[in-house]
Amino acid sequence: EPEVTQTPSHQVTQMGQEVILRCVPISNHLYFYWYRQILGQKVEFLVSFYNNEISEKSEIFDDQFSVERPDGSNFTLKIRSTKLEDSAMYFCASAGQLYYEQYFGPGTRLTVT
Amino acid sequence: KQEVTQIPAALSVPEGENLVLNCSFTDSAIYNLQWFRQDPGKGLTSLLLIQSSQREQTSGRLNASLDKSSGRSTLYIAASQPGDSATYLCAVPPNNNAGNMLTFGGGTRLMVKP
Numbered sequence: 001e002p003e004v005t006q007t008p009s010h011q012v013t014q015m016g017q018e019v020i021l022r023c024v025p026i027s028n029h030l031y032f033y034w035y036r037q038i039l040g041q042k043v044e045f046l047v048s049f050y051n052n053e054i055s056e057k058s059e060i061f062d063d064q065f066s067v068e069r070p071d072g073s074n075f076t077l078k079i080r081s082t083k084l085e086d087s088a089m090y091f092c093a094s095a096g097q098l099y100y101e102q103y104f105g106p107g108t109r110l111t112v113t
Numbered sequence: 114k115q116e117v118t119q120i121p122a123a124l125s126v127p128e129g130e131n132l133v134l135n136c137s138f139t140d141s142a143i144y145n146l147q148w149f150r151q152d153p154g155k156g157l158t159s160l161l162l163i164q165s166s167q168r169e170q171t172s173g174r175l176n177a178s179l180d181k182s183s184g185r186s187t188l189y190i191a192a193s194q195p196g197d198s199a200t201y202l203c204a205v206p207p208n209n210n211a212g213n214m215l216t217f218g219g220g221t222r223l224m225v226k227p
Contacts, residue, residue: 044217091156091157101147
């Protein structure tokens, strides 16, 4: 069964460094998302991407964040200058046009020290 | 702004019990509702999706119902097993654009004791 994959599974970085989190969505899906979950808190929406552009973003998704779909398969989230409060599990999701059901990847645990 | 609440926050039951998890949302203008399962430190697995025009959806021992007008959904798990132990999340997208963001509840942490 097709699935969303994410790499790396765990990333440790120092405050102020740039990180890129990578995702391979399900191949025939058209909608792509990033969410995050700080330990013990709700899953929060960051950004959605459709037709090669951002379709919606939350207040969390400020100028330090960017997304890209550099080729036909990858979808990336870049954090330019990480802060301690960026430590969280980051989930990528994708959806097709059948009921718009979102499928999530296993997540990347980002630890900022 | 949509708010999603799940009650109870945690639930512990003996194996074999039938149980009900609750989800409520403040804005009834939703396109659909998804129930997810999350194991500790893992990703989210989609369990069921109910479209706004549906009243319920079933998959195996799971049955989800939706009452859009009252802003509620329930997830019924029949004959619970220890392997059902996980956190269960509900989430809704706004009605205006189905391809957009999900708003999540805080989850119900379920433990099924052998």
